[in-house]
Amino acid sequence: GAVVSQHPSWVICKSGTSVKIECRSLDFQATTMFWYRQFPKQSLMLMATSNEGSKATYEQGVEKDKFLINHASLTLSTLTVTSAHPEDSSFYICSALKRTVYNEQFFGPGTRLTVL
Amino acid sequence: DQQVKQNSPSLSVQEGRISILNCDYTNSMFDYFLWYKKYPAEGPTFLISISSIKDKNEDGRFTVFLNKSAKHLSLHIVPSQPGDSAVYFCAASDGGSEKLVFGKGTKLTVNP
Secondary structure (H helix, E strand, C coil), rough: CCCCEEEEEEECCCCCCCEEEEEECCCCCCCEEEEEEEECCCCCCEEEEEECCCCCCCCCCCCCCCCEEEEECCCCCEEEECCHHHHHHEEEEEEEEECCCCCEECCCCCEEEEEC | CCEEEEEEEEEEEEECCCCCEEECCCCEEEEEEEEEEEEECCEEEEEEEEEECCCCCECCCCEECCCCCCCCEEEEEECCCCCHEEEEEEEECCCCCCCCEECCCCCEECCC
């Protein structure tokens, strides 16, 4: 199997606070994980590529100082939304890359962030 | 600039009939295409994929067709079942990248 979990599944926070979201690959090791953001009725937008043991690679327009990514182990990547604002409210989804013939991405269940 | 486009935001079909979901792409470097199914408040789950060296891939009730000259692919579900009701995302990647580019999704409703 290839199971990816995310924690928390939903979080509500006040403006100005920071929120950490965890992404874990439960039954395989993932040197590469991806973080996506989805607005209602929109596509999944890739925010960054998380690489174990090295710095994340951010997509154009994504503030790396606002969305801190740490990939400290082969099974865990974290996304920290710093100084959150209401416009950061969104559905955040991670995926873990399982390197096979096809290099498949397996997705977590997502985290709903609401910033008040 | 949307490189992967799903122009139909929604589709409604009767149980037992065929569902056809369409996807167009603009990047000629894309060589691998995937369909994902997503329920509300859940992450996408992989459904079926196709490499650019093929024009058809079938897995049970699901078939994906690829027309490279038209830069178009479609997902056929037959027969459609109420449990197929979900949002379907088309995604693409090129051989040199592990990244996926997603379309906006099509919400499929299969009516009993």
